[in-house]
Structure formats: structure tokens, C-alpha cells
Amino acid sequence: MIGGGMPARDIPEGPLVVGTDGSEDSLDAVRWAADLAARRNRALRIVHAYTIVIGYATELPPTQEVRDSIEAEAKQFVAAAEQEAKLTAPGVRVETALIDNDAVPALVRESASACMVVLGASGRGGFLGRLIGSTAVAVTSHAECPVAVIRRREDGTTAPLDGPVVVGVDGSPVSEEAIAVAFREAALRGVPLVAVNAWLDVEYDSTFTQRVYVEDGPQEQEQQRMLAERLAGWQEHYPDVEVERVTVLDRPRHQLLERSQTASLVVVGSRGRGGFRGLLLGSTSQALIYHAQCPVLVVRNT
Template structure:
């Protein structure tokens, strides 16, 4: 996915039957209805979950677990149909751990949607291992459905916010963000926060205070160049350009409070080549106040 247009595959919602999982189904159903896509609801279950004996479960136990998975999917199917009665819906209940099952689904999906935390999660809890694991390895964009601290949903008319740093995966994130803003009919806020090291150091503090105007001019030029082609493709999208001397995570977390969606690359220009999920994207899926879409570079996605 190098053009910014999301593929024609289904929108996959991963659910475990929890409230957060149901929220993911609702959000994905709305996306699928607006895009005329199939919604695929996936509830992966492990037959050994909760038994811990290392022995295969009996046929009776397996049937009980599978029946519960069927009930979860039936309930989610009804919830999704209430969003749009003509929505095309598929369901799947692979007998597998959730992370590998959803990564397999990502190979043919247009996006995977997950709750920030699942069954057993507490209000305000950091994103669960499933969200982090799938975002790290999926081969399509992954949306981690986060809300405001009071539990309220992000405003539907809020802007789409995208982090821009000039890296290859950032290029793909820009395209996806324009696409999302156009479909939603909302503005796009493109943020280039160019104090991009993720830790405090004497060098970083010196850079903050002694780098002058020319460097900031370079960053403004970089942002303008990265947006130019996309503005021609999506002339209907109003764009606000933000160039600021700050850490990306700080700027993006602040702006998530009023955004409808936050779009970032899986790792930026400061990431190590073997790092699947950078520290900025991890911070956002743990702490943002709106849904976060993680976009991986096509080359990295195939490698992951």
C-alpha cells in the first residue's frame, strides 16, 4: 500500500466479547457501511485458555468454548446490523491465539480494528498485548480504538491528525490520512514536530536552544513538499500545517483530544531498522484520546 488508498479487502473487527471488543465492532461497522465494504468479525479463541494443564481439552470442554465463541459472534453480528441493515457481514472463530489469527486476517484486510484493551481491562488501562502485537506485525493499517479519559468517544467531526517526519512510512501515513479525511468530510492537520529524539540528553537540549531559523525553515519546506502531491489528489480536504519544535508524541497526544482519528507510521525517521513499532506510535496507542491508526511501511509489513 504505497499510494495511500486502502485496499478493497474487508474491514476486520477483532473482538473478545468485552465492552471494548463490542466498541471495536461498532466502529468497524460504521467504517464498512460508509465505504461499502464487507465487515468481518473475528473472535479467536484458544481451547487451552484458562486450563493451563498442557493437555488437550476434552471434546465436551472444546464444544463449550466453541459454543461461547459462537454466541459472542452472534451478538456482535446483531450489533453490527443495527448500524446498517444492508451491511455485508462475515464472521470467523479460529481456534487460535488472537494475535497470530488477526495477523493472518490482515493479509487480505483493508484494516483491522481493535479495542485498546479487552476482557479484564480496567478504565484508563494501557493498550493490551493484542493491540500492541497486531499493530507491530499486521500487513494492513491497524486501528486501536481509544476514547477520552471519561469514556466518551472522539468527536465524529474532529479533524484527522497525521504525524509527518519525512520517513518512508510517514509518506504512506500521509496518503491514508488524506483518504480518511476526504471520506469523513473533515479537515486534515499535518504535524511535523521536529524535535524527534525520544529521550532527554545534553545534545538534545543544546539543539533545542541553539538551532535557529534555517533548520525550522527546512522543516516547513519538508512538510510542504510531502503534502504537495496529495493536495492535488484530494482538493476537497482542507489542510492545516503545523511545524513545531517539540517531540512528536507530545504534540500528537495533545491534538488527539479534539481529533476524530490520529494516523501515524509504525516507526519514524529515528527508529532502528529492526524495530517493528516505534516509541511514538506505542505511546499513542497507550495514551491517545481518539482512535489511532498505525500504518506500516509496505516493505516492513512483508518482513513482519
């Protein structure tokens, strides 16, 4: 029993699933997933989902020529992704799938047997100027396994490979899952772990609100104690992972976005203790998916 009395989590069985649509962002996702699959000694499953729809102006089904053209393009996308994966990680086991379905239900279904789903931050179907494709948001909301959304920095460069893994900790059940995943990812990469407990847990802070929190010294001590307790068992389980504890009076999203500038990965729960019941994604995880400057791994409570 480790991690505040929680049992050690095994890495879920199944391949890493990566979605591709031929875009450069999806190829970023393929490269990231191939490298991780090689580190974990897992198969990489490259998935392209497509539908052949009837046009708005007619009820006639598409011609065979149209079907053949769409299928040929789909095969090209998958072949290019497979080649990129093998260039990135020559020894990785690759399997591919062309799925005749909309992307979101196809990838959510894949998540049921995957250890992780990996997606690019936007795709070919997105509107110009959108920060993230609707597919990534929907899959992250509904998947049955962790989902990684691969983002670049604002200047277009990729996140540093030697940057720390940053994890948000708030004491919620899904936060426990995030800690377990974050330690595992830091150990795989051989990088430090930064555990952040930002405890200004309100949406709109004010000078009055901050004064109340600052004057409540026992609460700050309680937050520090909670963070130490949550990390203690995991530090024993991963003794080679250097850990930095951060307890700060600030909104979680602000702290995690700031630290994403130098991180190799940010790990966060899908919905923390401050979320409303019924929401599939909390405000912090959504903000990271939209604005982080490194890959974001969203973990669900299992």
C-alpha cells in the first residue's frame, strides 16, 4: 500500500492508441506516442476514423469513385503515420486500423482496451484559429483511459525532453490517480517530478479572498501536510525520481500553465475537488488542454 494508503496502480493492459488525420499535429502525436510505446514496451495502434456522408444537396449515396478516393486518402494517412512511428522508434510494434465511423465514438471505443489514447492538439477538421480540435475535447471527456493531448510551445517548438513532469495535486480521488501516473512517467523519462498544490480554490479571486486565505495560517499548513502525505508512499516506490513540492496560494490553472512552459509533460485529473458533479472535464483540465505549452495527460478516476 502506497500513496496515502492507496494500492500501487498497474499500468493498464492494451496498446497505446494514437489518432491520425494526416495533419501535422496528428503526426506530432504519432511521434510522441511511438516514443512512449517503445519506453513502455507496448504496441502502438494507429487509428484513422472516417465517414462517407451524403451531401446536403442530395439524398443520393456517394459514388463508388468517391468512396474509393476517400478510402485511398485514409490509407495514405495511416501509411504516413506508420512510417513516422517507425522512424521515431524503430523497434516499436505497430498495428493500424481504418474505422468507418465518426472519430469521437471510434476513439472512445478504442479507449476501452487501450492503456492511453494520444491525440494532436488540433486536426484537419478544425476551423482556422481554433486552439484545439473538437475531437480532442470530446475524446478527453469520454475516454475510459488516460488521454494525452500533444501541444507545442507558443513559438512552435516542442517541449524539452529533459523538462520535469508536473502534476496537479488537490487531494481528490482523481488526483491520486494523477500522482500515480505522473511518478510513472517521470521514472520512464528519467526527469524530476514537480507536485503542485495550488490552494486558492475559487474561480474569481479578489484582494479580500486572498487576505482571508493568507490570514488562515492553519489552512496553509494543512495543505502542506496533505501534499507530503499524498507523495510519501510514491517517493518510496520511485526512489530515483527527484521530487519538488510546491504549495502556493494561487489558482491551479495559473500555476500549472506557468510551469508548462518548462515541463516535458503536465499530468492532471479530469475533474478535481472543486468541480461540479456531472461535469466530465473540470476548468483546470480544460484550460491546460487549450493553453498549455507542453503535452497534457488527463487522467480519470478508475
